[in-house]
Amino acid sequence: MSSTENNDELPPIRITIPERYYLLPGAAIIVGTTIGLYRGSRTASLRFLAENAHRPPRTVRGWYLYNKTKNYRVLLGGLKGAGADATKLGLTAAGWVIVEEGCTRLGLDDVREVAAGLGTGMLFGAVYGLPWAAIRRTTGLGLLMGGTLRVLRWSKDYLREQAALRSQELKVAAAEGRAEVAEGVQEVVEAVKGKGT
Numbered sequence: 374m375s376s377t378e379n380n381d382e383l384p385p386i387r388i389t390i391p392e393r394y395y396l397l398p399g400a401a402i403i404v405g406t407t408i409g410l411y412r413g414s415r416t417a418s419l420r421f422l423a424e425n426a427h428r429p430p431r432t433v434r435g436w437y438l439y440n441k442t443k444n445y446r447v448l449l450g451g452l453k454g455a456g457a458d459a460t461k462l463g464l465t466a467a468g469w470v471i472v473e474e475g476c477t478r479l480g481l482d483d484v485r486e487v488a489a490g491l492g493t494g495m496l497f498g499a500v501y502g503l504p505w506a507a508i509r510r511t512t513g514l515g516l517l518m519g520g521t522l523r524v525l526r527w528s529k530d531y532l533r534e535q536a537a538l539r540s541q542e543l544k545v546a547a548a549e550g551r552a553e554v555a556e557g558v559q560e561v562v563e564a565v566k567g568k569g570t
Contacts, residue, residue, distance in 0.1 A: 393473075398466040405462030406455045413454015414447045421446045461500050468496040486526065490519020 472492040476485035494515025498508030
């Protein structure tokens, strides 16, 4: 029996990666690329102008070569800036995800966003080489963001729980045959159908 005959019997390999592992760093890389491209090209443009201010071209060919060289330098500077900022922001976002997942695996699920915000604020300050005062501000901002995300997650869980309880109450009431609940549900269903058309 050859190995090719058994290929149909083998189950496919499936790897399930949670969305937050790649969405957050991916979005940070896109934002970092955009910011770096803009800032890097602007810096390269100003640097080229400063370096060549004392010797402006005097001929048409000279202006052509001047602008051509400037455009290439601006493009190269923008790409370098995009790569640098995308790497920095991507690593910072990956740090957020790692701290959050570490808290989840340690059983600290209730404070994962706050810990991730705190860790990311410190990581951001270290990656960008900020002074201590700025690191304190970024850490405070990270703590604020983490706390906000924690409150939003709590609110989402609370609303989901309330919706499930209400749904259960309606099912029980409908099963018991309570007319006022059944009429209320019927009115809501008709209102939703009316808005959908």
